[in-house]
Amino acid sequence: MSIVPILILSSALFSLGVYGMLARRNAVMVLLAIELMLNAVNINLIAFEAAWGTVGAIGQVFTIFLITVAAAEVGIGLAIVILVFRNRATANLDDFTLMKG
Amino acid sequence: MALYRSRGSGVGNMTAVFGLLAGAIVFSGFRVVTSRNVMHSALYLVGALGGTAALFVMLSAEFVAWVLVLVYIGAVIVLFLFGVMITRAPMGREASLDNEKRGFAAATAGLLFLMLSGSSLYAFKDVELQGLGETVSTADLGISLLGRFVLPFEIVSFLLLAALIGGIVLARKDLTPAQEEEGGAV
Numbered sequence: 001m002s003i004v005p006i007l008i009l010s011s012a013l014f015s016l017g018v019y020g021m022l023a024r025r026n027a028v029m030v031l032l033a034i035e036l037m038l039n040a041v042n043i044n045l046i047a048f049e050a051a052w053g054t055v056g057a058i059g060q061v062f063t064i065f066l067i068t069v070a071a072a073e074v075g076i077g078l079a080i081v082i083l084v085f086r087n088r089a090t091a092n093l094d095d096f097t098l099m100k101g
Numbered sequence: 102m103a104l105y106r107s108r109g110s111g112v113g114n115m116t117a118v119f120g121l122l123a124g125a126i127v128f129s130g131f132r133v134v135t136s137r138n139v140m141h142s143a144l145y146l147v148g149a150l151g152g153t154a155a156l157f158v159m160l161s162a163e164f165v166a167w168v169l170v171l172v173y174i175g176a177v178i179v180l181f182l183f184g185v186m187i188t189r190a191p192m193g194r195e196a197s198l199d200n201e202k203r204g205f206a207a208a209t210a211g212l213l214f215l216m217l218s219g220s221s222l223y224a225f226k227d228v229e230l231q232g233l234g235e236t237v238s239t240a241d242l243g244i245s246l247l248g249r250f251v252l253p254f255e256i257v258s259f260l261l262l263a264a265l266i267g268g269i270v271l272a273r274k275d276l277t278p279a280q281e282e283e284g285g286a287v
Contacts, residue, residue: 001115003228004221006156009123011217013130013149015210020134022206023199028184029139032146035177036130039153042169050160050230056245057237060165064246067165067172068257072264074177078184079271091188094200 006047014040027081027091031074038070115233118159126152143181147174160230164239 013036020033042063049059085091088098129148136142150173157166246254 001119001230001233003225003230005116005119005123006160006230007221007225008218009126011214011221012127014217015214016127016130016134018213019206019210022209023134023203025200026139026188028181028188029134029142031184032142032181033134035146035173036133036149039150039173042165043153043156046157046160046162046165047230049162050233051228053231056249057162057242058245060162060237060242061245061250063162063165064168064242065253065257067168068261071172071177072261074180075264075268076271078180079268081184082187082272085188 003047003051006043010040010043010047013037013043025092025094027084027093028078030093031077031081034077035070035074038066038073042066115159119156122152122156122159126156139185140182143178143185146181147178150174150178159233161233161236163236164242 017033017035017037017040020036021030024030024033045059045063045066049057049063052059081091084096088095126149129145129152132145133142133149136145150169154166154169154174157163157169
């Protein structure tokens with residue numbers, strides 16, 4: 001089996017994530033879309049690992065690092081969203097206008 | 102040290118399995134970004150991640166598949182559900198969940214998809230998946246993680262610790278000085 005269908009699948013997932021990130025209004029939904037994009041990158045790494053098969057499975061090691069960093073990102077991201085929600089009583093990104101001149 | 106593993110011949114035709122999985126993943130991903138209900142969005146993300154884990158098993162990455170299930174579906178999704186509930190995001194159907202620039206966003210995403218898939222079709226059309234059906238043993242992965250990649254491993258664990266402390270500091274309630282003197286029941 002060729003690697004191309006898997007790369008196209010991950011491109012589709014990444015593009016869906018970009019769409020969600022641009023179109024959504026709620027901060028939690030934007031974080032969900034970012035998870036989709038990170039997941040697309042994971043698929044790419046595993047696919048290239050399956051295609052070339054490095055000793056020590058370097059692609060899989062990088063996928064594990066990526067999952068860890070994504071978990072840290074979600075933790076901090078949701079903490080910021082909760083903090084902003086406490087101060088502004090909204091999770092709507094269009095209302096976060098404190099730094100607008 | 103040789104860079105490439107020796108590998109056996111690939112297992113026959115996996116195209117049908119892949120087609121089913123890809124359909125499920127793309128449908129779930131589509132529903133994540135278009136669903137009118139925040140809860141449904143988070144639960145469709147479970148579907149997309151579950152499909153990805155199945156794809157990882159197919160691509161001989163068994164350990165990573167279970168890490169994905171444990172960390173993402175087990176922990177991250179629960180965190181998201183908490184986030185949805187704490188920020189009192191509208192639980193029911195909600196018309197204003199998308200902003201008015203949806204057309205622009207769809208055009209950007211469509212163009213990006215065409216560019217990415219076109220360039221991967223052009224650059225990797227001769228690359229074949231090999232060794233399907235063999236699994237990379239978890240022992241090999243562990244040796245790699247704690248041998249060659251031990252420094253990044255430690256750095257990433259430190260990052261996780263920093264994120265943990267940062268999350269607590271950001272999300273805790275600030276106490277007034279009087280409350281802190283009383284012993285600060287948080």
